Amino acid sequence: MPENVRFIRVLCPARLEPADILNTFENGAERVFVTICAENYCHYKTGNGLTERRLDYVRSILDGIGIGGDKLVSYQIGQDTSLAEILKEMSK
Amino acid sequence: MIVGSQKPIEEIIAMTCDYKRLLVIGCGACVTVCFAGGERETEALASSLRLAMKQKKIKAEIEVEMNVRQCEWEFIEPLADKVEAADAVLSTACGVGVQFLAERFPEKRILPALNTSFMGGPTEQGVWLENCGGCGNCILASTGGICPIARCAKTMLNGPCGGSQNGKCEVSKDIDCAWQLIYDRLKSQGLLQLMTDYTPPKDWTPARDGGQRKIVREDLKIPND
Numbered sequence: 001m002p003e004n005v006r007f008i009r010v011l012c013p014a015r016l017e018p019a020d021i022l023n024t025f026e027n028g029a030e031r032v033f034v035t036i037c038a039e040n041y042c043h044y045k046t047g048n049g050l051t052e053r054r055l056d057y058v059r060s061i062l063d064g065i066g067i068g069g070d071k072l073v074s075y076q077i078g079q080d081t082s083l084a085e086i087l088k089e090m091s092k
Numbered sequence: 093m094i095v096g097s098q099k100p101i102e103e104i105i106a107m108t109c110d111y112k113r114l115l116v117i118g119c120g121a122c123v124t125v126c127f128a129g130g131e132r133e134t135e136a137l138a139s140s141l142r143l144a145m146k147q148k149k150i151k152a153e154i155e156v157e158m159n160v161r162q163c164e165w166e167f168i169e170p171l172a173d174k175v176e177a178a179d180a181v182l183s184t185a186c187g188v189g190v191q192f193l194a195e196r197f198p199e200k201r202i203l204p205a206l207n208t209s210f211m212g213g214p215t216e217q218g219v220w221l222e223n224c225g226g227c228g229n230c231i232l233a234s235t236g237g238i239c240p241i242a243r244c245a246k247t248m249l250n251g252p253c254g255g256s257q258n259g260k261c262e263v264s265k266d267i268d269c270a271w272q273l274i275y276d277r278l279k280s281q282g283l284l285q286l287m288t289d290y291t292p293p294k295d296w297t298p299a300r301d302g303g304q305r306k307i308v309r310e311d312l313k314i315p316n317d
Contacts (some may be wrong), residue, residue: 026146
């Protein structure tokens with residue numbers, strides 16, 4: 001993994017509050033990646049959908065304040081491209 | 093409870109960007125329950141504003157304070173020092189809370205972060221509906237506990253009107269016809285005669301068209317002597 005990526009562990013991405021994500025930007029992050037469990041693998045059944053909807057809400061705020069919602073990226077475990085490859089590409 | 097929702101962030105930024113020291117005050121009552129102005133939302137709003145100011149290269153100090161209820165003097169008073177130190181206050185309370193702050197601190201700019209919408213409650217997670225119009229003369233006893241003042245688009249007292257189709261209001265297919273609901277409820281309770289009973293015209297004098305309303309309980313007032 002690239003050295004300039006910091007990992008913050010949470011029990012489930014659906015536990016992330018908008019303030020948590022916004023604070024991460026406030027603390028200097030240029031982009032925030034949220035990793036989500038593979039489809040149909042959520043232990044809480046509805047965590048994936050909840051997370052995506054909440055991320056959309058935060059993206060709308062980021063658009064409103066001029067940072068851009070595209071700076072908040074979700075990554076679903078099991079995608080064709082590995083997380084490491086994406087992070088390496090984006091940190092160049 | 094009082095239900096509201098946060099104003100668009102662009103509108104809030106435009107309201108607050110001229111102030112160097114901004115105090116954002118959350119409310120722990122109704123707006124916490126409807127996820128509009130509680131601690132989480134207030135923290136997120138303050139964070140959004142700090143980011144927005146940074147984007148605009150404006151130096152501003154944005155602090156957060158939580159309050160049990162902004163619609164009671166005794167809960168506002170402990171905020172006095174913080175309010176005095178700020179150039180402006182952004183309140184995430186309902187319109188009542190904003191006005192209480194503005195009255196207690198008349199020299200200070202008090203700004204609303206929410207659009208206060210109605211008195212109602214949640215029907216499912218993330219959905220709130222209006223239930224009470226605050227008309228000051230409750231008729232729920234004769235309408236099966238369903239308020240036509242708040243829930244009928246025409247505030248009719250002798251509905252349903254011709255716009256009621258298949259239980260829905262002509263205004264929108266998403267809105268139930270209040271008078272269909274009233275009919276169904278009274279029918280299920282065996283009280284349909286309430287719809288045909290003679291009812292005198294409703295007294296609207298306690299409703300809001302007569303200016304600011306007031307309730308006085310002499311037994312609760314503290315004597316001046």
